[in-house]
Amino acid sequence: MRDLLTTTFSGQRVLLTGHTGFKGAWLLHLLHSVQAHSYGYALPPEQEDELSATMDPHLRQPETLEDIRSGTSLSAILREFQPQFIIHMAAQSLVRRSYQNPALTFEVNVSGTLRLLEAIRQHASALTSHPLVVLIVTTDKVYENLEKGIPFRESDPLGGHDPYSASKAACELLCASYRRSFFPDPSVVCLLTARAGNVIGGGDRAPDRLIPDIIRAWQKGHAARLRYPQATRPWQHVLEPLVAYLTLLAMARQNPSTFARPWNIGPYPDQKLSVLEAAQLFAAALGAPQPLSDPSSTFHEAVYLSLNIDDICRYTLWRPQLTMQEAIEWTARWETDPRPATEKCMEQIQQYFNLWKS
Numbered sequence: 258m259r260d261l262l263t264t265t266f267s268g269q270r271v272l273l274t275g276h277t278g279f280k281g282a283w284l285l286h287l288l289h290s291v292q293a294h295s296y297g298y299a300l301p302p303e304q305e306d307e308l309s310a311t312m313d314p315h316l317r318q319p320e321t322l323e324d325i326r327s328g329t330s331l332s333a334i335l336r337e338f339q340p341q342f343i344i345h346m347a348a349q350s351l352v353r354r355s356y357q358n359p360a361l362t363f364e365v366n367v368s369g370t371l372r373l374l375e376a377i378r379q380h381a382s383a384l385t386s387h388p389l390v391v392l393i394v395t396t397d398k399v400y401e402n403l404e405k406g407i408p409f410r411e412s413d414p415l416g417g418h419d420p421y422s423a424s425k426a427a428c429e430l431l432c433a434s435y436r437r438s439f440f441p442d443p444s445v446v447c448l449l450t451a452r453a454g455n456v457i458g459g460g461d462r463a464p465d466r467l468i469p470d471i472i473r474a475w476q477k478g479h480a481a482r483l484r485y486p487q488a489t490r491p492w493q494h495v496l497e498p499l500v501a502y503l504t505l506l507a508m509a510r511q512n513p514s515t516f517a518r519p520w521n522i523g524p525y526p527d528q529k530l531s532v533l534e535a536a537q538l539f540a541a542a543l544g545a546p547q548p549l550s551d552p553s554s555t556f557h558e559a560v561y562l563s564l565n566i567d568d569i570c571r572y573t574l575w576r577p578q579l580t581m582q583e584a585i586e587w588t589a590r591w592e593t594d595p596r597p598a599t600e601k602c603m604e605q606i607q608q609y610f611n612l613w614k615s
Contacts, residue, residue, distance in 0.1 A: 265507035266293040275346030282309040308460030325369035331376040355421035366424035398422035408565040443513035453498035454491030454523035459591025475545035482551035486533035491523040494584035523564035542589035
Protein backbone atom coordinates (compact mmCIF):
# COMPACT_ATOMS: atom_id res chain seq x y z
CA MET A 258 0.00 0.00 0.00
CA ARG A 259 2.79 2.43 0.84
CA ASP A 260 4.43 1.64 -2.51
CA LEU A 261 1.20 2.35 -4.39
CA LEU A 262 0.62 5.65 -2.63
CA THR A 263 4.25 6.80 -2.81
CA THR A 264 4.42 5.97 -6.50
CA THR A 265 1.21 7.94 -7.11
CA PHE A 266 1.77 10.97 -4.87
CA SER A 267 5.53 11.49 -4.66
CA GLY A 268 6.21 14.97 -6.03
CA GLN A 269 2.52 15.50 -6.85
CA ARG A 270 0.61 18.65 -5.88
CA VAL A 271 -2.37 18.06 -3.57
CA LEU A 272 -4.76 20.82 -2.53
CA LEU A 273 -6.38 19.92 0.80
CA THR A 274 -9.24 21.97 2.20
CA GLY A 275 -9.99 21.57 5.89
CA HIS A 276 -6.38 20.78 6.73
CA THR A 277 -6.65 22.31 10.21
CA GLY A 278 -9.40 19.87 11.25
CA PHE A 279 -8.74 16.59 13.02
CA LYS A 280 -8.83 14.40 9.90
CA GLY A 281 -7.14 17.10 7.83
CA ALA A 282 -4.17 17.32 10.19
CA TRP A 283 -3.71 13.54 10.12
CA LEU A 284 -3.97 13.65 6.31
CA LEU A 285 -1.19 16.26 6.14
CA HIS A 286 1.05 13.83 8.01
CA LEU A 287 0.03 11.02 5.67
CA LEU A 288 0.67 13.11 2.54
CA HIS A 289 4.08 14.05 3.91
CA SER A 290 4.87 10.36 4.49
CA VAL A 291 4.23 9.58 0.80
CA GLN A 292 6.26 12.62 -0.33
CA ALA A 293 3.40 14.68 -1.75
CA HIS A 294 3.48 18.48 -2.03
CA SER A 295 0.41 19.68 -0.16
CA TYR A 296 -1.31 23.07 0.02
CA GLY A 297 -3.76 23.64 2.87
CA TYR A 298 -6.86 25.81 2.77
CA ALA A 299 -9.00 26.19 5.91
CA LEU A 300 -9.93 28.29 8.90
CA PRO A 301 -7.34 28.61 11.70
CA PRO A 302 -7.47 25.90 14.39
CA GLU A 303 -10.30 26.51 16.86
CA GLN A 304 -8.40 25.39 19.97
CA GLU A 305 -4.79 25.54 21.13
CA ASP A 306 -4.66 21.86 22.09
CA GLU A 307 -6.02 20.33 18.88
CA LEU A 308 -3.77 18.38 16.55
CA SER A 309 -3.25 21.01 13.84
CA ALA A 310 -2.14 23.53 16.47
CA THR A 311 0.38 21.16 18.07
CA MET A 312 1.85 19.43 15.00
CA ASP A 313 5.13 20.50 13.39
CA PRO A 314 4.32 23.90 11.82
CA HIS A 315 6.24 23.21 8.59
CA LEU A 316 3.81 20.41 7.69
CA ARG A 317 1.04 23.02 7.35
CA GLN A 318 2.95 25.11 4.83
CA PRO A 319 2.04 26.44 2.37
CA GLU A 320 -1.45 27.29 3.54
CA THR A 321 -4.21 29.87 3.21
CA LEU A 322 -6.32 30.48 6.32
CA GLU A 323 -9.67 31.56 4.90
CA ASP A 324 -13.35 30.68 5.18
CA ILE A 325 -14.42 28.31 2.40
CA ARG A 326 -17.68 30.27 2.15
CA SER A 327 -15.88 33.33 0.85
CA GLY A 328 -13.49 31.41 -1.33
CA THR A 329 -11.83 34.58 -2.60
CA SER A 330 -8.45 32.86 -2.99
CA LEU A 331 -9.59 29.55 -4.47
CA SER A 332 -9.32 30.57 -8.10
CA ALA A 333 -5.87 32.09 -7.57
CA ILE A 334 -4.67 28.98 -5.73
CA LEU A 335 -5.87 26.70 -8.52
CA ARG A 336 -4.18 28.91 -11.10
CA GLU A 337 -0.88 29.25 -9.24
CA PHE A 338 -0.56 25.90 -7.44
CA GLN A 339 -1.99 23.84 -10.33
CA PRO A 340 -3.00 20.87 -8.13
CA GLN A 341 -3.10 17.39 -9.62
CA PHE A 342 -5.35 16.18 -6.79
CA ILE A 343 -7.90 18.02 -4.66
CA ILE A 344 -9.31 16.64 -1.40
CA HIS A 345 -12.19 18.71 -0.03
CA MET A 346 -12.67 18.19 3.72
CA ALA A 347 -13.55 21.72 4.89
CA ALA A 348 -16.91 21.36 6.64
CA GLN A 349 -19.08 22.03 9.65
CA SER A 350 -18.96 18.41 10.81
CA LEU A 351 -20.79 18.34 14.16
CA VAL A 352 -24.38 17.10 14.38
CA ARG A 353 -25.28 19.00 17.56
CA ARG A 354 -23.77 22.22 16.23
CA SER A 355 -25.90 21.80 13.10
CA TYR A 356 -29.02 21.94 15.27
CA GLN A 357 -27.72 25.06 16.99
CA ASN A 358 -26.72 26.81 13.75
CA PRO A 359 -28.34 25.14 10.74
CA ALA A 360 -27.77 28.10 8.41
CA LEU A 361 -24.02 28.03 9.04
CA THR A 362 -23.98 24.27 8.46
CA PHE A 363 -25.66 24.51 5.06
CA GLU A 364 -23.57 27.52 4.05
CA VAL A 365 -20.28 25.80 4.83
CA ASN A 366 -21.13 22.32 3.61
CA VAL A 367 -23.13 23.19 0.51
CA SER A 368 -22.17 26.72 -0.51
CA GLY A 369 -18.53 26.11 0.40
CA THR A 370 -18.43 23.02 -1.79
CA LEU A 371 -20.20 24.94 -4.55
CA ARG A 372 -17.50 27.63 -4.47
CA LEU A 373 -14.79 25.01 -4.88
CA LEU A 374 -16.60 23.26 -7.74
CA GLU A 375 -17.15 26.59 -9.47
CA ALA A 376 -13.47 27.44 -9.19
CA ILE A 377 -12.60 24.06 -10.69
CA ARG A 378 -15.16 24.50 -13.49
CA GLN A 379 -13.87 27.94 -14.38
CA HIS A 380 -10.26 26.78 -14.57
CA ALA A 381 -10.77 23.33 -16.08
CA SER A 382 -9.68 24.50 -19.52
CA ALA A 383 -6.36 25.74 -18.09
CA LEU A 384 -5.43 22.52 -16.32
CA THR A 385 -1.86 21.45 -16.95
CA SER A 386 -2.31 17.78 -16.03
CA HIS A 387 -5.12 15.34 -16.72
CA PRO A 388 -7.11 14.10 -15.11
CA LEU A 389 -7.55 16.50 -12.22
CA VAL A 390 -8.83 14.07 -9.57
CA VAL A 391 -11.19 15.66 -7.03
CA LEU A 392 -12.42 13.88 -3.90
CA ILE A 393 -15.29 15.48 -1.95
CA VAL A 394 -15.58 14.00 1.56
CA THR A 395 -19.16 13.70 2.83
CA THR A 396 -20.34 11.24 5.50
CA ASP A 397 -22.02 7.92 6.21
CA LYS A 398 -25.02 9.95 7.43
CA VAL A 399 -26.14 10.99 3.91
CA TYR A 400 -28.56 8.06 3.64
CA GLU A 401 -32.28 8.00 4.38
CA ASN A 402 -31.99 6.01 7.60
CA LEU A 403 -35.15 4.05 8.42
CA GLU A 404 -33.35 2.10 11.16
CA LYS A 405 -33.76 -1.28 9.44
CA GLY A 406 -30.37 -2.54 10.58
CA ILE A 407 -29.12 -3.07 7.01
CA PRO A 408 -25.73 -1.65 5.90
CA PHE A 409 -26.20 1.13 3.35
CA ARG A 410 -25.03 0.73 -0.25
CA GLU A 411 -23.95 3.62 -2.47
CA SER A 412 -27.13 3.21 -4.53
CA ASP A 413 -29.48 3.64 -1.53
CA PRO A 414 -31.66 6.79 -1.31
CA LEU A 415 -30.15 9.91 0.21
CA GLY A 416 -31.82 11.60 3.16
CA GLY A 417 -30.73 13.30 6.36
CA HIS A 418 -32.81 13.91 9.47
CA ASP A 419 -30.60 16.53 11.12
CA PRO A 420 -29.18 19.64 9.36
CA TYR A 421 -25.65 18.21 9.21
CA SER A 422 -26.75 14.97 7.54
CA ALA A 423 -29.09 16.81 5.18
CA SER A 424 -26.37 19.29 4.22
CA LYS A 425 -24.03 16.45 3.32
CA ALA A 426 -26.75 14.68 1.33
CA ALA A 427 -27.29 17.97 -0.51
CA CYS A 428 -23.55 18.08 -1.13
CA GLU A 429 -23.75 14.63 -2.74
CA LEU A 430 -26.55 15.86 -5.03
CA LEU A 431 -24.52 18.95 -5.88
CA CYS A 432 -21.52 16.81 -6.84
CA ALA A 433 -23.70 14.48 -8.94
CA SER A 434 -25.10 17.49 -10.79
CA TYR A 435 -21.65 18.96 -11.51
CA ARG A 436 -20.34 15.56 -12.55
CA ARG A 437 -23.10 15.20 -15.14
CA SER A 438 -23.39 18.84 -16.21
CA PHE A 439 -19.85 20.18 -16.21
CA PHE A 440 -17.42 17.28 -15.75
CA PRO A 441 -18.87 14.60 -18.05
CA ASP A 442 -15.39 13.56 -19.21
CA PRO A 443 -13.63 12.04 -16.16
CA SER A 444 -10.36 11.97 -18.09
CA VAL A 445 -10.31 15.77 -17.66
CA VAL A 446 -11.93 16.24 -14.22
CA CYS A 447 -12.64 13.06 -12.26
CA LEU A 448 -15.03 13.87 -9.40
CA LEU A 449 -15.49 11.33 -6.58
CA THR A 450 -17.30 11.49 -3.26
CA ALA A 451 -16.40 9.47 -0.16
CA ARG A 452 -18.88 8.50 2.55
CA ALA A 453 -16.88 7.53 5.62
CA GLY A 454 -17.97 6.46 9.07
CA ASN A 455 -17.15 7.78 12.54
CA VAL A 456 -13.41 8.13 13.03
CA ILE A 457 -11.34 8.07 16.19
CA GLY A 458 -7.67 8.74 16.75
CA GLY A 459 -5.16 10.72 18.73
CA GLY A 460 -5.44 14.49 18.84
CA ASP A 461 -9.19 14.94 18.31
CA ARG A 462 -10.47 17.78 20.49
CA ALA A 463 -13.80 18.60 18.81
CA PRO A 464 -16.80 19.25 21.07
CA ASP A 465 -19.61 16.69 21.34
CA ARG A 466 -17.56 13.73 20.12
CA LEU A 467 -17.20 10.58 22.15
CA ILE A 468 -13.42 10.25 22.50
CA PRO A 469 -12.70 13.97 23.13
CA ASP A 470 -15.55 14.09 25.66
CA ILE A 471 -14.01 11.18 27.59
CA ILE A 472 -10.58 12.84 27.48
CA ARG A 473 -11.93 16.17 28.74
CA ALA A 474 -13.82 14.48 31.56
CA TRP A 475 -10.73 12.42 32.47
CA GLN A 476 -8.57 15.57 32.61
CA LYS A 477 -11.09 17.09 35.04
CA GLY A 478 -11.15 13.96 37.18
CA HIS A 479 -14.68 12.76 36.54
CA ALA A 480 -16.59 10.35 34.29
CA ALA A 481 -17.96 11.27 30.87
CA ARG A 482 -21.72 11.22 30.35
CA LEU A 483 -23.13 9.49 27.28
CA ARG A 484 -26.14 10.94 25.47
CA TYR A 485 -26.83 7.94 23.21
CA PRO A 486 -25.26 4.92 24.96
CA GLN A 487 -27.07 2.26 22.91
CA ALA A 488 -26.44 3.80 19.48
CA THR A 489 -24.08 1.86 17.19
CA ARG A 490 -21.61 3.53 14.85
CA PRO A 491 -19.11 2.30 12.22
CA TRP A 492 -16.09 3.27 14.34
CA GLN A 493 -12.71 3.21 12.61
CA HIS A 494 -9.25 4.59 13.24
CA VAL A 495 -8.66 7.84 11.38
CA LEU A 496 -5.96 6.29 9.19
CA GLU A 497 -8.43 3.81 7.69
CA PRO A 498 -10.52 6.33 5.69
CA LEU A 499 -7.53 8.58 4.95
CA VAL A 500 -5.61 5.76 3.31
CA ALA A 501 -8.84 4.80 1.53
CA TYR A 502 -9.15 8.38 0.19
CA LEU A 503 -5.64 8.26 -1.22
CA THR A 504 -6.22 4.78 -2.63
CA LEU A 505 -9.34 5.98 -4.45
CA LEU A 506 -7.44 8.97 -5.85
CA ALA A 507 -4.59 6.73 -7.00
CA MET A 508 -6.96 4.31 -8.72
CA ALA A 509 -8.97 7.17 -10.24
CA ARG A 510 -5.80 8.55 -11.81
CA GLN A 511 -5.35 5.20 -13.55
CA ASN A 512 -9.02 4.56 -14.44
CA PRO A 513 -11.08 7.75 -14.08
CA SER A 514 -14.25 6.47 -15.74
CA THR A 515 -14.65 3.71 -13.14
CA PHE A 516 -14.07 5.87 -10.10
CA ALA A 517 -16.03 9.07 -10.81
CA ARG A 518 -18.84 8.17 -8.41
CA PRO A 519 -19.65 7.87 -4.66
CA TRP A 520 -17.78 5.38 -2.44
CA ASN A 521 -18.54 3.99 1.01
CA ILE A 522 -15.65 3.64 3.46
CA GLY A 523 -15.97 1.95 6.82
CA PRO A 524 -15.16 -1.12 8.89
CA TYR A 525 -16.47 -4.54 8.04
CA PRO A 526 -20.19 -4.75 8.93
CA ASP A 527 -19.55 -7.39 11.59
CA GLN A 528 -17.46 -4.85 13.52
CA LYS A 529 -20.16 -3.42 15.77
CA LEU A 530 -19.84 -1.55 19.04
CA SER A 531 -22.38 0.60 20.80
CA VAL A 532 -21.43 4.04 22.08
CA LEU A 533 -21.39 2.59 25.60
CA GLU A 534 -19.15 -0.34 24.65
CA ALA A 535 -16.70 1.88 22.76
CA ALA A 536 -16.62 4.38 25.63
CA GLN A 537 -15.99 1.66 28.21
CA LEU A 538 -13.12 0.20 26.19
CA PHE A 539 -11.50 3.59 25.65
CA ALA A 540 -11.88 4.68 29.27
CA ALA A 541 -10.29 1.41 30.42
CA ALA A 542 -7.39 1.79 27.97
CA LEU A 543 -6.90 5.41 29.05
CA GLY A 544 -7.18 4.68 32.76
CA ALA A 545 -10.15 7.04 33.03
CA PRO A 546 -13.35 6.64 35.10
CA GLN A 547 -15.97 4.46 33.44
CA PRO A 548 -18.55 6.59 31.57
CA LEU A 549 -22.10 7.13 32.80
CA SER A 550 -25.28 6.91 30.73
CA ASP A 551 -27.15 10.22 30.58
CA PRO A 552 -29.67 9.94 27.70
CA SER A 553 -31.11 13.42 28.21
CA SER A 554 -30.50 15.03 24.81
CA THR A 555 -33.50 16.32 22.86
CA PHE A 556 -31.67 16.15 19.52
CA HIS A 557 -32.34 13.24 17.18
CA GLU A 558 -29.46 10.97 16.21
CA ALA A 559 -29.68 7.65 14.41
CA VAL A 560 -29.58 4.55 16.60
CA TYR A 561 -28.13 2.20 13.97
CA LEU A 562 -25.64 3.10 11.26
CA SER A 563 -23.52 0.80 9.10
CA LEU A 564 -22.04 0.88 5.60
CA ASN A 565 -21.67 -1.78 2.94
CA ILE A 566 -18.06 -1.54 1.70
CA ASP A 567 -18.18 -4.23 -0.97
CA ASP A 568 -17.47 -1.80 -3.83
CA ILE A 569 -14.25 -0.27 -2.52
CA CYS A 570 -13.00 -3.73 -1.55
CA ARG A 571 -13.85 -5.03 -5.02
CA TYR A 572 -12.32 -2.23 -7.09
CA THR A 573 -9.27 -1.29 -4.99
CA LEU A 574 -6.56 -2.85 -2.84
CA TRP A 575 -7.91 -1.16 0.28
CA ARG A 576 -9.27 -3.23 3.17
CA PRO A 577 -9.89 -2.32 6.82
CA GLN A 578 -6.79 -3.24 8.81
CA LEU A 579 -7.79 -2.55 12.41
CA THR A 580 -10.60 -3.95 14.50
CA MET A 581 -12.61 -1.46 16.50
CA GLN A 582 -10.88 -2.56 19.70
CA GLU A 583 -7.47 -2.05 18.07
CA ALA A 584 -8.53 1.40 16.86
CA ILE A 585 -9.49 2.30 20.42
CA GLU A 586 -6.17 0.95 21.77
CA TRP A 587 -4.18 2.93 19.16
CA THR A 588 -6.06 6.09 20.16
CA ALA A 589 -5.45 5.60 23.87
CA ARG A 590 -1.77 4.87 23.23
CA TRP A 591 -1.42 8.12 21.27
CA GLU A 592 -3.16 10.12 24.00
CA THR A 593 -1.01 8.75 26.84
CA ASP A 594 2.29 9.12 24.95
CA PRO A 595 4.12 12.31 26.07
CA ARG A 596 6.10 12.73 22.83
CA PRO A 597 5.36 15.53 20.30
CA ALA A 598 2.21 15.11 18.22
CA THR A 599 3.92 14.77 14.85
CA GLU A 600 6.31 12.13 16.13
CA LYS A 601 3.38 10.05 17.37
CA CYS A 602 1.40 10.50 14.15
CA MET A 603 4.29 9.49 11.92
CA GLU A 604 5.02 6.44 14.07
CA GLN A 605 1.40 5.24 13.85
CA ILE A 606 1.36 5.86 10.10
CA GLN A 607 4.41 3.60 9.77
CA GLN A 608 2.79 0.99 12.00
CA TYR A 609 -0.38 1.15 9.92
CA PHE A 610 1.49 0.62 6.66
CA ASN A 611 3.35 -2.29 8.24
CA LEU A 612 -0.01 -4.05 8.71
CA TRP A 613 -0.31 -4.33 4.93
CA LYS A 614 2.81 -6.47 4.80
CA SER A 615 1.40 -9.16 7.08
